[in-house]
Amino acid sequence: xxxxxxxxxxxxxxxxxxxxxxxxxxxxxxxxxxxxxxxxxxxxxxxxxxxxxxxxxxxxxxxxxxxxxxxxxxxxxxxxxxxxxxxxxxxxxxxxxxxxxxxxxxxxxxxxxxxxxxxxxxxxxxxxxxxxxxxxxxxxxxxxxxxxxxxxxxxxxxxxxxxxxxxxxxxxxxxxxxxxxxxxxxxxxxxxxxxxxxxxxxxxxxxxxxxxxxxxxxxxxxxxxxxxxxx
Numbered sequence: 748x749x750x751x752x753x754x755x756x757x758x759x760x761x762x763x764x765x766x767x768x769x770x771x772x773x774x775x776x777x778x779x780x781x782x783x784x785x786x787x788x789x790x791x792x793x794x795x796x797x798x799x800x801x802x803x804x805x806x807x808x809x810x811x812x813x814x815x816x817x818x819x820x821x822x823x824x825x826x827x828x829x830x831x832x833x834x835x836x837x838x839x840x841x842x843x844x845x846x847x848x849x850x851x852x853x854x855x856x857x858x859x860x861x862x863x864x865x866x867x868x869x870x871x872x873x874x875x876x877x878x879x880x881x882x883x884x885x886x887x888x889x890x891x892x893x894x895x896x897x898x899x900x901x902x903x904x905x906x907x908x909x910x911x912x913x914x915x916x917x918x919x920x921x922x923x924x925x926x927x928x929x930x931x932x933x934x935x936x937x938x939x940x941x942x943x944x945x946x947x948x949x950x951x952x953x954x955x956x957x958x959x960x961x962x963x964x965x966x967x968x969x970x971x972x973x974x975x976x977x978x
Contacts, residue, residue, distance in 0.1 A: 772892070772893075775856050775857045775858070775893055775894065776857070776894050778857035778858055778861055778896070779857040779860075779893075779894040779895055779896040780896065781861065781896070782857055782860055782861055782864060782895060782896025783896040783897070783898065785861075785864050785896070786864065786879055786896065786898070789868070789875055789876075789879075790875045790877075791822075791875065791876055791877060791878060791879045792877065792878050792879070792898045792899065792978045793878075793879045793880075793881060793895070793896060793897040793898050793899075794878060794879070794880050794881065794897060794898070794899045794900075794901055795881045795883060795890075795895050795897035795899070795900045795901070796808075796880060796881065796882050796883060796901050796903065797883045797886070797887065797890040797891065797900065797901070797902050797903070797919060797923075798883075798885065798887065798902065798903035798904065798905075798929075799885055799886065799887050799904070799905075799908060799912075800885030800886075801885070801905065801907075802885070802903045802904060802905040802908065802929055802930075803903065803905055803929040803930060803962055804882050804883075804885075804903060805825075805833045805836055805837065805882065806962045806963070807903070807927075807929065807960075807962045807971075808823060808837055808840075808842070808880060808882065809836060809837065809840055809962070810962040810963075810965070810968060811968075811971070811972070811975070812837070812840035812841065812842050813840065814965075814968060814972055815972070819877060819878070819972070819975060819976065820874070820875070820876040820877050820878075821842065821876045821877060821878040821879065821880060821975075822842065822843040822844065822845075822867055822870075822871060822876040822878075822879050822880070823837045823842060823843070823844040823845070823879070823880045823881075823882060824844075824845050824847060824860060824863040824864070824867060824879065824880070824881045824882070825837065825844055825845065825846045825847065825882050826847050826849065826854075826855040826859070826881065826882055826883050826884045827846065827847075827848055827849070827884060827885075828848065828849050828850070828851060828852070828853075828884060829848055829850070830846075830848070831846040831848075833846070833882065834846035843867060843870050843871050843874070843876070845863050845866045845867045845870065847859050847860070847862070847863050849884060852884070852889075853884055853886050853888070853889040853890075854883060854884050854886060854889035854890040854892070854893055855881065855883050855884060855890065855893065855895055856893050856895070857893065857894065857895055857896055860881060860895045860896060861896075863881075864879070867879065877978070878975060878978065881895055881897060883895075887902070887912065887916040887919045888916065888918075888919075890919070891916070891918040891919040891921075891922055892918070898978075899924045899925065899978070900922055900923045900924055900925075901923060901924065901925045901926075901927060902919050902920055902923040902925070902926050902927070903926075903927045903928075903929050904926070904927075904928055904929070904944065905928075905929045905930040905933075906928065906929070906930045906931060906933045906934055906937050906939045907930065907933060907937055907939075909937075909938075909939060910939045910940045910941070910943040910944035910947075911943075911944075911947075912944070913926070913944060913947040913948040913951060914947050917951045920948045920951045920952050920955060921951050921952050922952075923952065923955060924955065924956065925955065925956045925957070925958070925974065926944075926945070926948045926955050926956070926957045926958075927957075927958055927959070927960060927971070928941060928944060928945075928957070928958070928959040928960070929959075929960060929961070929962065930961060930962075930963070931959045931960060931961045931966060931967065932961040932963050932964045932966065941959055945957045956974075958970045958971060958974070
């Protein structure tokens with residue numbers, strides 16, 4: 748974990764730590780507002796995807812690109828601690844993608860995304876995507892704290908992770924607009940209750956939308972595509 752989000756607590760000086768964290772978040776939120784305005788000026792909507800590592804964020808975007816096939820223009824800002832692997836996967840589908848590496852930090856912040864928007868703008872030129880996906884660093888804790896300038900926040904949990912994740916990581920669900928349960932093609936192999944996961948998420952956030960899908964088989968993808976087209 749990283750110091751910037753306050754996840755390494757210094758119990759000997761809690762007051763100072765709180766003051767530093769508050770200052771960091773206020774600066775982040777101010778830049779996030781500018782990011783949102785920048786994305787809107789491009790005629791786009793920004794979606795922040797958060798999940799644990801391996802929940803299927805990149806795979807979902809790959810499948811989205813295959814289904815969209817020119818009917819829905821989007822671009823991607825990828826966030827990872829290291830490597831360009833996810834951005835390379837997205838580019839291989841013909842989708843503009845920028846890779847942001849945090850060098851150890853467990854989340855993206857508004858400053859990094861601000862840089863990413865400018866880099867993406869240079870890459871796409873005069874093209875104007877309808878959606879800019881921000882694929883956050885794999886983590887259900889730190890990314891929930893930071894506004895990146897997104898218009899929508901989507902939280903994802905895969906079947907192998909277990910249906911108790913909303914209860915364990917409530918903040919990620921409290922601040923999200925949509926909850927996606929992924930890898931439902933594996934339901935027969937894992938003790939995962941769709942009803943339990945959805946009910947728990949709605950107890951935390953009564954207005955959260957929910958859907959379940961498999962990017963591998965395509966099951967449930969129509970609902971996801973309709974969600975995107977309605978933005």
